[in-house]
Amino acid sequence: MRRVLLIGSGEVGAKHAEALMRTDGLALVAVADPAPAVAPPAGVPLLERWADALSGFGPDVVVVATPPGVALDVARTAARGGATVLVEKPVTVDEAALAPSAEDARIFVAFQPHFAPGLPELLARRPAVRRAEVTLVCRRDRAYYRGWRTRYATAGGVLHQQAIHGLALALRLLPATAIASCTTDVHRVRQWAESEDRITATATFADGTVLTVDARVDSHEERRHEVTLHLDDGQRLRIRGRNLEAGLGDSLAAPGDLQLRQAMYRALPTGGTSSPAHPSVFPLSELRRTLEVIDRVYRTARTVSEAGTAA
Structure with missing residues (x-):
């Protein structure tokens, strides 16, 4: 025990x-x-x-x-x-x-969510991905942004707080090359401190691979958080769910949050300093690439007003 x-x-x-x-x-x-x-x-x-x-x-x-x-x-x-x-x-x-x-x-x-059906196997074989698209659609009310989430400096924004599940998955599958260019639009319609209502971004890497993000947290559409992978062989893989939980499997048979968390705990190494024995678990050092990309996205951002003009 x-x-x-x-x-x-x-x-x-x-x-x-x-x-x-x-x-x-x-x-x-x-x-x-x-x-x-x-x-x-x-x-x-x-x-x-x-x-x-x-x-x-x-x-x-x-x-x-x-x-x-x-x-x-x-x-x-x-x-x-x-x-x-x-x-x-x-x-x-x-x-x-x-x-x-x-x-x-x-x-x-x-x-x-990375323990969803098919995702451990996907992470284990690491197919050649040329483009990854991360989509997040949800709605957060004002209460969510009280306290430490209010400011970017302490909370990180939509990409750190909501879209990081899909971003981290996509970036673990894309080649780890430098960012060649990045364009970002940030929409702050409700003007709740530094919190975004929507962020769209396209990052192109040195090897020509591409990451796109469309994250909306002020939407009345059906909630979803998905990643679409375009492979070098022309195949397209769509990881689906409210929060990726359907994985590559049937949405109707998707595991619940409890099952996914239990799988996550069981996958933790038991040897202290041993390497992860499960592909969905990764060392802290690998998180750095996700944070680097998120930081670049925000640093290149232009703010778009409600009327649609850039500020």
Whole structure:
């Protein structure tokens, strides 16, 4: 039985807590959060200081579900103590902060939608992809952007918060070459601090491969988060779902969030510094490319007003 400490008890932390409690082979021993938005499950102790929880419980696994301003420090401290660490996205909005550190060998990144049908096999064989299209359609109300999500500097924006599942998947499959050019339009219709309502971008890489993004968080259309891959052999693969969860399979048979989270936990390495044994789990160092691309997209952005003129 692996002892798990959950750090962070907000909206995302609560989802982890529920799934951890229902996963065989794992025991949620404590939750740490100085100001929990959601109470931990009955019988699970709540500690104010994550450092006290680490020293007091000596967990085998630590799940970090805190805002990006503190997540990386928490993860590296937990890894330094010998735990295997799973970090929630986006960990940090500063790709330079992911400069290699000795503790990083124990820190792993995983997105539960990447465990959808067909995706582990796709990541394992890495087909030659010449173009990837990431599409996100959802609606977030004003309450979502309260607190730490209000500003780009602390939350990262739509690409870090919502579209990162599809972006990280696409960028793991595209060749890791430099960005040759990038164009971006950002729409801020509702004017909620720095939060975008829509962002569209096209990034062309040095080898001619292309990544496009169309992420809308002020839409009344049916929710979906999809990735379309155009392969060198002419084949097109469409990864579908509200949040990729149908994968390459039948939408009607798509697994639920609980099943995907349980698969994610079970895939975590047990050897501390061992390499990921599952293709949908990747080391912290690989997240840097996703953050580099997102940063370039935002740095090339022009803001488009409601009337459609660039500012």
